[in-house]
Amino acid sequence: MTELQHYLILAAALLVLGLSIIISKRNAIAILIGVEFILNAANLNIIAFSSHGIGGLDGQTAAIFIIVIAAAEAAVALAIFLNFYNIIATIDVDRGDKLRG
Amino acid sequence: MIKLLFFYMFALSSVIAGIAIIFSTNIVRMAYWLIGMLLSLAGLYFLQGSYFLGVIQIIIYAGGVAVLMVFGVMLTSQQIAAQLRPKRWEVLWLLVTAIMLLAGIVSAILDARWSQERVQASNNVSDFGIHLLGKFLGPFELASILLIIALLGAAYLARPKVPTLKSENNPK
Amino acid sequence: MLVYARKKIEYHGRSKQIVELGIALGRFAGPLLLRMAPVIFFSAILGMILFSWIVARFVNPHVPWFVRDVIAITGIILFVSLVAITGIWGERKISGRMQSRLGPMRTGGWHGWAQSLADGLKFIQKEDLIPKSADGMMFRLAPYITLVPAIVAFAAIPFGVDWVYRNLDVSLLFVLAMLGIEVLGVVLAGWASNNKWGLYGAMREACQLVSYEIPMCMSLLVPVMTVGSIDLIDLGQAQTGGWFHWLIFRNPFIFLSFFSYYIASLASCKRAPFDLPEGESELVAGFHTEYSGFRFTIFFFAEYTVMFIVSALATIIFFGGWNSPFGDRTGGPLWFIAKCGALIFVQMWIRWTLPRIRIDQVMHACVKYLLPFTMAVFIGSSLWQLFVSQTFVTFALISRYILGTFALGMLGILMLAFYVVWAVFGYMNSPLLLGRLARKHLPGA
Numbered sequence: 001m002t003e004l005q006h007y008l009i010l011a012a013a014l015l016v017l018g019l020s021i022i023i024s025k026r027n028a029i030a031i032l033i034g035v036e037f038i039l040n041a042a043n044l045n046i047i048a049f050s051s052h053g054i055g056g057l058d059g060q061t062a063a064i065f066i067i068v069i070a071a072a073e074a075a076v077a078l079a080i081f082l083n084f085y086n087i088i089a090t091i092d093v094d095r096g097d098k099l100r101g
Numbered sequence: 102m103i104k105l106l107f108f109y110m111f112a113l114s115s116v117i118a119g120i121a122i123i124f125s126t127n128i129v130r131m132a133y134w135l136i137g138m139l140l141s142l143a144g145l146y147f148l149q150g151s152y153f154l155g156v157i158q159i160i161i162y163a164g165g166v167a168v169l170m171v172f173g174v175m176l177t178s179q180q181i182a183a184q185l186r187p188k189r190w191e192v193l194w195l196l197v198t199a200i201m202l203l204a205g206i207v208s209a210i211l212d213a214r215w216s217q218e219r220v221q222a223s224n225n226v227s228d229f230g231i232h233l234l235g236k237f238l239g240p241f242e243l244a245s246i247l248l249i250i251a252l253l254g255a256a257y258l259a260r261p262k263v264p265t266l267k268s269e270n271n272p273k
Numbered sequence: 274m275l276v277y278a279r280k281k282i283e284y285h286g287r288s289k290q291i292v293e294l295g296i297a298l299g300r301f302a303g304p305l306l307l308r309m310a311p312v313i314f315f316s317a318i319l320g321m322i323l324f325s326w327i328v329a330r331f332v333n334p335h336v337p338w339f340v341r342d343v344i345a346i347t348g349i350i351l352f353v354s355l356v357a358i359t360g361i362w363g364e365r366k367i368s369g370r371m372q373s374r375l376g377p378m379r380t381g382g383w384h385g386w387a388q389s390l391a392d393g394l395k396f397i398q399k400e401d402l403i404p405k406s407a408d409g410m411m412f413r414l415a416p417y418i419t420l421v422p423a424i425v426a427f428a429a430i431p432f433g434v435d436w437v438y439r440n441l442d443v444s445l446l447f448v449l450a451m452l453g454i455e456v457l458g459v460v461l462a463g464w465a466s467n468n469k470w471g472l473y474g475a476m477r478e479a480c481q482l483v484s485y486e487i488p489m490c491m492s493l494l495v496p497v498m499t500v501g502s503i504d505l506i507d508l509g510q511a512q513t514g515g516w517f518h519w520l521i522f523r524n525p526f527i528f529l530s531f532f533s534y535y536i537a538s539l540a541s542c543k544r545a546p547f548d549l550p551e552g553e554s555e556l557v558a559g560f561h562t563e564y565s566g567f568r569f570t571i572f573f574f575a576e577y578t579v580m581f582i583v584s585a586l587a588t589i590i591f592f593g594g595w596n597s598p599f600g601d602r603t604g605g606p607l608w609f610i611a612k613c614g615a616l617i618f619v620q621m622w623i624r625w626t627l628p629r630i631r632i633d634q635v636m637h638a639c640v641k642y643l644l645p646f647t648m649a650v651f652i653g654s655s656l657w658q659l660f661v662s663q664t665f666v667t668f669a670l671i672s673r674y675i676l677g678t679f680a681l682g683m684l685g686i687l688m689l690a691f692y693v694v695w696a697v698f699g700y701m702n703s704p705l706l707l708g709r710l711a712r713k714h715l716p717g718a
Contacts (some may be wrong), residue, residue, distance in 0.1 A: 003108075005210055007145075010112045012206040014138075016199045016269040017119030027128055033135045036154055036166065037119060040142050043158075053219030057232045060154050060222070064233070067161050068244045072251035074166045078173040079258035085118050085177045086262070127463060129411065136457060144487030156446040168483060171460055175472070226443055226503055 007048035013055045014041035028081045028091045030073060107148055115141040123195075128178050134172045139163045150224050298498050311381060314390075349427045353578050358389040360577035360617065361440050367618065368625045400567035404467055407563065414562065416571035418456030423578040426451035431506050432606040433595045434539060444498065444505040448586060449490055451578065452541060458481045459560050460574070466563035476547055476558040477632045478648050481540055484639045488647040489537035492530040495654045497518045498682075499527060503591050512593040515600035518653035521591040526654035531591045533647045538583040540635070542576060545622055546627040547635055584616035585609070592616075 018037025024033055048083045050059020085091050118138040122131045146155035213263045233241055284292050306313070323344050325348060328336075362377070365388060369376025381387025403412055419506040429444035431437035441447055456479050463475020497503055499520065500511045512519050521531050540547040561572045588594055630638070659668060660676065 006108060008210045009207055011114055011202060016203045020199050021122055021189050022196050024123060024191060029128060029170060031128055032124060033131055036135060044142060047146055047154060048152055052223050053221050054215055056227055057210045057222045060151055061232055061237050063154055064157060065240055065244055067157060071161055072184050072247055075151050075255040078169055079255040080189055081173060082259050103450045152441055152443045156443050159450035162454050166454050168479060223537055
């Protein structure tokens with residue numbers, strides 16, 4: 001197993017872990033944490049390819065854009081969760097099952 | 102050899118952070134395990150030679166996004182029992198799904214044949230800047246517009262709302 | 274008054290002999306150590322310097338890399354401890370002198386130099402209190418999250434041309450990244466104390482730290498743009514020669530950005546006038562209310578270490594780092610530490626002069642004043658680079674001509690207008706002015 005495959009398997013493991021976190025948690029911020037895991041796994045994947053010579057410097061540049069987008073998405077998601085909390089007084093996403101309000 | 106040792110150290114710590122998040126009940130601890138994972142990944146980026154990306158990961162992710170999440174956690178976690186430990190049958194289903202997915206991806210990785218031509222990427226910061234403003238100028242500008250939109254959107258969504266006198270039946 | 278009576282422990286047999294031997298030895302050696310403490314302390318420092326010189330000169334080439342790394346890391350940790358100890362003593366003496374008093378004078382003899390050591394001993398022997406409803410693991414973890422990045426940042430700070438642990442080519446960003454992790458330790462300390470005031474202090478602190486990172490990093494980008502490299506060694510090497518080659522004098526915008534960096538860095542290490550998190554008159558002690566004994570010492574150490582790091586960045590980037598101001602070749606770590614010491618002195622000076630400002634004033638100062646100023650300096654600096662650049666000669670000539678004449682003309686008109694306004698004001702208010710000036714010489718003033 002080459003070194004590149006080590007990194008790719010680790011990225012896959014992080015992806016699966018992030019997915020499990022999203023599936024198994026009811027707290028909205030825990031779900032956001034799972035999304036961050038998945039984004040970081042993708043980042044690791046791209047940078048592993050870039051540093052082992054495939055794709056050149058495109059990988060690292062794409063990784064920077066992924067980081068930027070993840071930051072923007074986390075900010076907006078947290079603002080939405082704060083509104084959710086203000087209306088429903090809990091952060092439990094199982095309670096957010098009404099389409100009104 | 103040393104490189105492999107460091108790789109396993111960082112890899113193990115990030116996977117352990119993930120598993121600890123699944124089995125944790127305290128949302129603040131989950132946030133700090135996330136920070137541990139982010140720092141381990143930054144270590145992995147340093148190990149691969151992309152120092153710039155490692156420091157960017159620490160500054161933006163661990164010093165920005167994670168702080169944001171910790172703030173969000175501390176502002177919304179007034180009640181403690183928002184998260185219970187997953188039950189045993191839930192854990193079993195999760196394990197089965199996870200292992201199937203992982204097996205699929207890992208077999209795809211192990212069987213793939215990557216292209217043999219290796220172009221060594223330079224980890225120089227100035228090359229990075231030239232690349233960012235040269236080939237990736239479009240995404241760069243779009244990312245800045247995205248950031249402005251996200252800033253405005255988050256600031257608008259999280260504005261302090263003045264309570265208005267209205268009847269409860271009036272949806273708004 | 275409650276007196277806590279400890280149960281008297283009875284020793285028997287061999288343990289009794291050991292305990293009595295220990296007591297006898299302590300009775301003999303205690304006063305002797307106290308008497309010889311200055312000699313021991315300074316000879317320890319000299320011994321460390323001599324040891325490191327011997328190792329560097331004779332042992333270094335033959336030693337495997339991990340031993341060398343361990344020695345370097347030990348040296349860094351010892352230097353950080355020395356910085357913190359000297360900083361605490363210096364703060365008390367300097368604050369005392371600025372308040373027309375003497376500061377510590379007795380501990381250790383000459384001007385109380387051992388005050389920090391005595392404080393350290395006092396903190397170590399204090400009871401380790403953890404509130405019962407506090408989150409134990411996080412409570413214990415928080416001081417270390419604050420201290421460890423501050424020490425790790427020393428891995429990339431060059432004290433001289435060859436005096437750096439690892440020469441990263443992104444060392445400036447590395448140090449800034451380590452300063453950005455500090456926020457997490459502070460917030461965790463406030464949360465884990467399970468104390469409402471601690472949490473308020475931590476939230477305000479995190480707001481302040483994160484907000485002031487932006488002007489700090491942006492105003493550091495201005496000299497980076499001029500030199501063209503994020504490597505701290507390149508930034509230092511670009512300033513050899515004399516004091517007139519220092520980056521702060523090379524460009525008017527770098528001069529301005531130094532001040533915005535300094536103010537932002539004061540907020541970044543929670544120093545007055547931005548020390549609301551530690552505001553004693555309001556929040557007891559802010560985020561470290563519940564921390565006592567050794568854990569508080571760690572927060573204190575972290576504060577002085579961050580002060581040194583921030584001053585180190587300022588000296589390397591703006592003041593020439595390890596180059597001597599006279600242009601000769603005596604540059605090195607001693608000049609570096611001297612300049613850092615001067616900047617730390619100025620930080621302490623500002624702390625004991627200005628009153629603390631409120632959190633909303635802090636945020637207003639950042640977003641409404643410091644950030645636009647920093648952005649204007651940034652834009653101005655990039656225009657200045659085009660103005661005086663060699664690559665776009667035509668653009669430089671045209672802009673120099675247009676902007677130069679235009680700017681000089683505007684400056685002249687402004688000065689004229691200022692003079693006219695001043696004269697008119699004086700003429701129209703001359704009775705009042707004259708009255709105010711002359712009245713104090715009249716009897717009965």
